Amino acid sequence: MSDNRFILEKYDPTTSYFQQKKFDCGNKLINKFVHGSLKKQVSRHFSQAYVLLDLDDNERFSAFYNLTSFKLQGSELDTISQGSLPRDIPCVRLVMLGVNTSLQNKGLGRKLMSDALHRVHRASKEIGIYGLYLDAEPSAINFYLSLGFNRLDEANTDGSNVNETGKMFLSIDVINALLD
Numbered sequence: 001m002s003d004n005r006f007i008l009e010k011y012d013p014t015t016s017y018f019q020q021k022k023f024d025c026g027n028k029l030i031n032k033f034v035h036g037s038l039k040k041q042v043s044r045h046f047s048q049a050y051v052l053l054d055l056d057d058n059e060r061f062s063a064f065y066n067l068t069s070f071k072l073q074g075s076e077l078d079t080i081s082q083g084s085l086p087r088d089i090p091c092v093r094l095v096m097l098g099v100n101t102s103l104q105n106k107g108l109g110r111k112l113m114s115d116a117l118h119r120v121h122r123a124s125k126e127i128g129i130y131g132l133y134l135d136a137e138p139s140a141i142n143f144y145l146s147l148g149f150n151r152l153d154e155a156n157t158d159g160s161n162v163n164e165t166g167k168m169f170l171s172i173d174v175i176n177a178l179l180d
């Protein structure tokens with residue numbers, strides 16, 4: 001796959017993207033969101049989205065992610081944070097991420113996440129951001145672990161999880177260490 005086959009650009013809700021309504025990443029909820037809600041969400045400023053267009057296929061809508069601001073409870077970070085934290089923690093939330101099934105496992109998800117980390121890194125120089133939070137689909141938890149995210153499950157004293165969720169977090173310290 002050539003490096004310049006794809007362009008990643010800010011999603012413009014006034015544009016009609018080729019095959020956006022046919023986007024299929026294998027996850028029904030994410031597909032439905034892209035077909036019916038993404039345009040409205042972005043035009044109402046509830047999130048900003050970034051879209052990957054395939055230049056070999058009429059600039060087809062091939063992958064996307066979207067980011068929003070988010071308030072995390074300090075107690076949610078107990079398992080990964082030393083020292084006390086305020087009750088409300090300002091974060092960025094990765095709302096959704098999806099790659100068309102025909103293009104999965106080619107490094108595009110990783111490429112989009114790298115773009116997201118650069119954006120969070122830049123924004124954190126202007127606005128207080130403690131890290132990047134997301135709610136992962138069970139099938140994608142390993143993908144995010146491989147990128148350095150921590151799980152925010154409640155741990156038992158023996159290290160096992162009492163309450164398995166897909167809540168995951170990457171602190172701004174780690175992002176800065178990668179990108180500063």
Ligand SMILES: CC(C)(COP(=O)(O)OP(=O)(O)OC[C@H]1O[C@@H](n2cnc3c(N)ncnc32)[C@H](O)[C@@H]1OP(=O)(O)O)[C@@H](O)C(=O)NCCC(=O)NCCS
Binds near residue numbers: 027097099105141146
């Ligand atoms: C999860 C998703 C975005 C990953 O995108 P992708 O383009 O297939 O991922 P990449 O090719 O960049 O993979 C990066 C690495 O993660 C691994 N990986 C990808 N998907 C994985 C999964 N579901 N579970 C475990 N590892 C996974 C790859 O093997 C690769 O590892 P490597 O670099 O060591 O070879 C994509 O599979 C997808 O759209 N899934 C359906 C929607 C979804 O679950 N989105 C996440 C919602 S929170």
